[in-house]
Amino acid sequence: xxVAMTSFLSGSITVMSSFAARELGMSNAEVTWMNAATSLTxxxxxxxxxxxxxxxxxxxxxxxxMLLFSIFCLGAGFAQSGMTLDILCGVLGIWSASxxxxxxxxxxxxxxxxxxxxxxxxxxFSAGNPxxxxxxxxxxxxxxxxxxxxxxxxxLAIVYFCTTIIAYFTVPEDTTPKQTxxxxxxKKLDLPGTGLTILGIGMxxxxxxxxxxxxxxxxxxxxxxxxxxxxLLIAAFVVWEIKYPYSIIDMNIFKDRDFSLLLVILSxxxxxxxxxxxxxxxxxxxxxxxNALMTGVHMLPMVVFGLLANLVGALIQHKVxxxxxxxIGAAAYVLSFVLxxxxxxxxxxxxxxxxxxxxxxxxxxxxxxxxxMYVLSSMPANKQSIAGxxxxxxxxxxxxxxxxxxxAVFDAVEQNPAKSGYYANNAVEPFAxxxxxxxxxxxxxxxxxxxxxxxxxxxxxxxxxxxxxxxSGLGLDDGHAVVANEKGLKTALAGGDGVNGRQ
Numbered sequence: 379x380x381v382a383m384t385s386f387l388s389g390s391i392t393v394m395s396s397f398a399a400r401e402l403g404m405s406n407a408e409v410t411w412m413n414a415a416t417s418l419t420x421x422x423x424x425x426x427x428x429x430x431x432x433x434x435x436x437x438x439x440x441x442x443x444m445l446l447f448s449i450f451c452l453g454a455g456f457a458q459s460g461m462t463l464d465i466l467c468g469v470l471g472i473w474s475a476s477x478x479x480x481x482x483x484x485x486x487x488x489x490x491x492x493x494x495x496x497x498x499x500x501x502x503f504s505a506g507n508p509x510x511x512x513x514x515x516x517x518x519x520x521x522x523x524x525x526x527x528x529x530x531x532x533x534l535a536i537v538y539f540c541t542t543i544i545a546y547f548t549v550p551e552d553t554t555p556k557q558t559x560x561x562x563x564x565k566k567l568d569l570p571g572t573g574l575t576i577l578g579i580g581m582x583x584x585x586x587x588x589x590x591x592x593x594x595x596x597x598x599x600x601x602x603x604x605x606x607x608x609x610l611l612i613a614a615f616v617v618w619e620i621k622y623p624y625s626i627i628d629m630n631i632f633k634d635r636d637f638s639l640l641l642v643i644l645s646x647x648x649x650x651x652x653x654x655x656x657x658x659x660x661x662x663x664x665x666x667x668x669n670a671l672m673t674g675v676h677m678l679p680m681v682v683f684g685l686l687a688n689l690v691g692a693l694i695q696h697k698v699x700x701x702x703x704x705x706i707g708a709a710a711y712v713l714s715f716v717l718x719x720x721x722x723x724x725x726x727x728x729x730x731x732x733x734x735x736x737x738x739x740x741x742x743x744x745x746x747x748x749x750x751m752y753v754l755s756s757m758p759a760n761k762q763s764i765a766g767x768x769x770x771x772x773x774x775x776x777x778x779x780x781x782x783x784x785x786a787v788f789d790a791v792e793q794n795p796a797k798s799g800y801y802a803n804n805a806v807e808p809f810a811x812x813x814x815x816x817x818x819x820x821x822x823x824x825x826x827x828x829x830x831x832x833x834x835x836x837x838x839x840x841x842x843x844x845x846x847x848x849x850s851g852l853g854l855d856d857g858h859a860v861v862a863n864e865k866g867l868k869t870a871l872a873g874g875d876g877v878n879g880r881q
Contacts, residue, residue, distance in 0.1 A: 379541045380440065381503055382510025383447060383474035384420050384774060386768040387467070388413050388652065389514020390534060392659040393673050394527035401527070404460035406789055407588055411464040414781035419471030421774030422576040428479035429567050435479030442479035446537040450797055454533035469776075484552060494696050497751065501692025504747050507773070508739045510685040511655065512677060519674025526603035566624045574615035575871060579775055582608030586782030638747045638828055643704060644777050646823035647711040650816025650829075651742050653776045653784035654715055655680070658731065661809045665723060676727065679735040687743035700748045700832040707748075708827055711741035711820035719813035723805045740780050741820070746773075752832065780819075784812045 391412045399409045431439055450469050457463040485503060518530035526660040585605035592598035619625040653676075662668045662676050690704060714737035721730035792808040801807040 379506065379538070380474075380477040382446070382513075383444075383477055383538070384416055384471065385402065385507050385510035386514040386534060386537075387416055387451075387470055387474070388656075388777075389511035389516075390518035391416075391467070392511075392656050393515050393519040393663075393670050393677075394522050394530045394661040396660060397522060397527040397670065398463065399460070400458045401456070402463065404463075406488075406785060408460035408464060410781050410785040412467050413652070414432040414778050415464050415472035416469035416474070416581055417652070417774045417777035418583060419468045419576070420475040421471075421771050421776075421778055422579055423472055423475040423572065424479060424658070424771040425575075425700055426567065426569075426572040427476040428431050428483070430476075431480040431483050436484050437494065437549055439486070440477055440480040440549065441542055443473045443480075444538050444542040444545060446534045447473035447477065447538065448542060451531045451535040452536065455528040455535070471803040477772075480552075484550065487552075487869075488550070497695045498692045500750055501688050501695070502744070504691075504750050505684070505688040507746060508680065508688070508742050512681040512739075515659065516674040516675045516681065519670040519672075519677075522670035525673075554841065568622065568624055570620050571622065571770075572626060573612050573617060574618060576726035578608050578611030578615055579778060580608070581605070582612065583782035585777050586779075586786050586798075600853060610784055633830075636831055637752070639826055640704070640832075643708060643771060643823035643826050643830075644745050644749050645772060647708060647741055647745055647820045648773050648776045648785075649780040649819040650711060650715055651738060651810055653780050654718060654734075654816045657788065657812045658718060658734070658807050664846065665805045665809075676731070677734055677735060680739050683736045684739040684743060687740045688747070691744050691747040693749065695747060696834050699834065700752075701827065701830045703744045703748050704830060704832070707741040707744035708820065708823045709741075710737040710744070712824060713819055714738040715813050715817035715820055719810045719817055721806065721810070722801065748832065766816060782814060787815050 393410060395409050395769060398412070415658060419716065427439075445469060450466060453465040453644045454463060454470065482503065485499060486786050514530075514534075518531055521529035521533050583650065585601050588601055588604070592601050595603070627765070659673055660758060661672045663670075667675065695703070714734045717730050718734040788811065789810045791811040795807055796802050801810060
């Protein structure tokens, strides 16, 4: 339920967005920022809250975060303007960012040693991302149809209030050592780095989404200023993280080739996934004139195949090469987005949209399960929350940037429709442009898969590696992985990449 927070909210917004826009008179940019604001704040603050959880404790932070999420969901249901709704969605992203790191950190400590059971546990945890989205679309679609779009927020408030009560009585106590708050721990929180992330990504995404509505388009002064400042601040963040001794992200971790490749492949696919799901639902509502409930029903294949993909991934991860799983995921992404892009108004749902919806969650689930296990196996116990938040940060920041770019693409094509060719005089054209953008991004990851060196993960008999750089939080021991077989014989695998649980 913690990892599902952002995606549950995104799924709800996906089916209610057109109805909220009509009632509140929202522009395309304001509608897009309902989702983008959540992803931006969540992505910018995940690493910060990961540090807080590792330093000061996890259980209380986990429970308070879900309670505050519930309260602000209730408040969002009473919003009277598009701007208010966007701001409250951004605040909801803050509480989702503060819930995920302690949740994943506690799981990482409980399941310290690699095993098939750990694979299943984290498969269930990873399922929160896709399943949160699809259940958000189905349930909020039902509530929006029966009551109003505001009922989707009330539903989230009720669900997470109940989850908070259950968590208070069932979540185990956090046994990792806590630190007192002083000047030293304040430095470890890396407040300047967090500020640079929020401002940099925020300005960059704002420029992308505001350009279409600006008086002079991309030539509008404030759009150019936001774009340039955003890029400069992002660059400043990278430099700061390299130089600062207490950086949130130790940049040396990117020296691990497989880690960096996983990062790029996962980013390439996930830049396309949220815009695809958002705009195909918007297409169902605005062009096919489906109500909220029927929109949720048309998105139902994502639920079924999301469950199946997580189940299959968790069960075979320790038996099948994870490189193969990443390849299947990358190919599924591309095929899904291309199928959605080539459909035109009036084409069969079963021939295009249905298989596209099935394949996209296979791509997301397979890649997320592999990458999540890889990262958690690379970090010591006292850095589990930061490790867990690393990929969550990546996913949410990719989502925030993707919505900005996709909005710019959609608006540009909508304002200049084709007069001839495949999409001429067809209502699907601006939506197809977004899907082609998603397909192009996802394709970047396909040729990178062969360069991965990942075998199985979580195989029986694997044990935790010896880490020689715990202080930096890298968990990488100079490119050598130490594993133990069932007889207790230890072997140094020269040339390995220092990641536990891989053969």
